[in-house]
Amino acid sequence: MIHPVAVIGAGPYGLSTAAHLRARGIPVRVFGEPMVSWRDHMPEGMLLKSTPAASNIDAPQPGHTLGDYCAAAGIPRLVTDEDIIPVETFIAYGEWFRQKLVPELEQVRVVSVDRGSGPDAAGSGGFDIKLDSGESFTARAVVVATGLSGLAHLPPELAGAAADGPTPSGPVSHSSQHHDLRRFSGKELIVVGAGQSALETAALAAEAGAQVRVVSRGKGAVDFGAPPWDQPKLRPESPFGRAWSLWALSYYPQPYRHLPAEARHYLVRRVLGPLGAWWLRDRFEGKVGVREVERIVSAAATDGQPVLTVRTHGGRVEELTADHVMAATGYRVDIAAMDFLGHELRAGLAASRGTPRLGAGYCSSLPGLYFTGLPAASSYGPVMRFVCGTEFASPRLARHLAAAHG
Known part of the structure; x- marks a missing residue:
């Protein structure tokens, strides 16, 4: 019996990988809610920072770009770097891509993935998978493409005001927990x-009517990128701007995994780091307060309201209060948080600072177990944090999987 490949996740990376596997004739089952992180965990009214050229979900055949979707849907084409993409348009594009190339998506949750016990077509035990529908089956390979799910990062210094973790209705939340920001109308909010x-x-x-202050930590000041017309003209073009480093990381991420671990993790953090989109400046400046501090010392909740203790760049210790604190502090990959992977699998994975160490073709140290998207960034570079990374990742993963488990 030839067991299918299981793709866990139905965001851009999961859909792109599944489309490439299907194009190779590989039996595949795909699980997850389509575009769920974009639909439920991004703020209403959000605009994508990435340009149209950097927002295509890679497909094995032409005709499935964001521009193709716009043409099919009768939406004015998004072509130039000056065109800004509403998140609703991108979500609809992902759903259109799914209907065209991954129509068999199963909107059920994978409960567990464990090493299989019986031989599969490749001569190994494969993987035993349980679904929340009650079904169990064996997969010959598994692709983890769960995106941002379960990886929201709350800095430890904020934990004192969130004893039970960040919650939308508590003193401290994470930005991924909010879709409708009108709930903060008339309130003081610290981001x-x-x-x-x-x-x-x-x-x-x-x-939406809130009084907002941004608290920026460390040496970096709040800043915004240059508009497309102010980009350097004599540097190579990349999806993220004109720079030799961005060009290399975008189009040649293969050597990245051979860098020393310290360099890889540093570049993932620093390249394409904190920076507002050029078009956001006018909507931000004069409407949002900014407080730049050396660091947040601690956080506490008094009568249900958060109090931040901060150290200023001048060395003073001050307290900041608000009705609510929202941590827009990003995401951090941690294999331990991927609890759908069985304990034995997680314990057996070679990892570096909580992230899986991946070899050629995005394969982990456990043959048949692959990771793509954000969990692959520490092995293949910052481009894996963005949709355009599907262009590099998906065909290579599918090719490696076909050769190893075909």
Whole structure:
């Protein structure tokens, strides 16, 4: 019996990988809610920071770009770097892509993945998979493409005001827990962070009637990127701007995994780091307050309201209060948080700072277990944090899987 490949996740990376596997004639089962992180965990009214060229979900055949979707849906084409993509348009594009190329998507949750016990077509035990529908089956290979799910990062210094973890109705939340920001109308809101998520969330909340302050930590000041017409003309073009480093990381991420671990993790953090989109500046400046501090010392909740203790760049210790604190502090890959993977699998994975160490073709140290998207960033570079990374990842993963488990 030839067991199918299981793809866990139905965001851009899961859909793209599944489309490439199907095009190779490989039996595949795909699980998850389509575009769920984009639909439920991004703020209403959000605009994508990425350009149209950087927002295509890679397909094994032409005719499935964002521009193709716009043409099919009768939407004005999004072509130039000056065109801005509403998140609703991108979600609809992902759903259109799914209907065209991954029509058999199963909207059920994978409960567990464990090493299989019986021989499969490749001569190994494969993987035993249980679904929340009650079904169990064996897969010959598994692709983890769960995106941001379960990886929201709350800095430890904020934990004192969130004893039970971040919650939308508690003193401290994570930005991924909010879709409708109108709930903060008339309230004082502190947003912790300095990246696009923090700055755009703050602007949207202010437009919804909140009094908003952004608290930026460390040496970096709140800043915004240059508009397309101000980009250097004599540097190579990449999906993220004109720079030799961005060009290399975008189109040649293969050597990245051979760098020393310290360099790989540093580049993932720093390249394309905190920076607001050029088009956000006018909506932010003068509408949102900014407090740049050296660090947040601690957080506490008094009568249900958060109090942040901060150290200023001048060395003073101060307290900041608000009705709510929202941590727009990004996501951190941690294999331990992927609890659908059985304990034996997680314990057997070679890892570096909580992230899986991947070899050629996005395969982990356990043959047949693959990771793509954000969990692959520490092995293949910052491009894996963005949709355009599907262009590099999906065909290579599918080719490796076909050769190893075909």
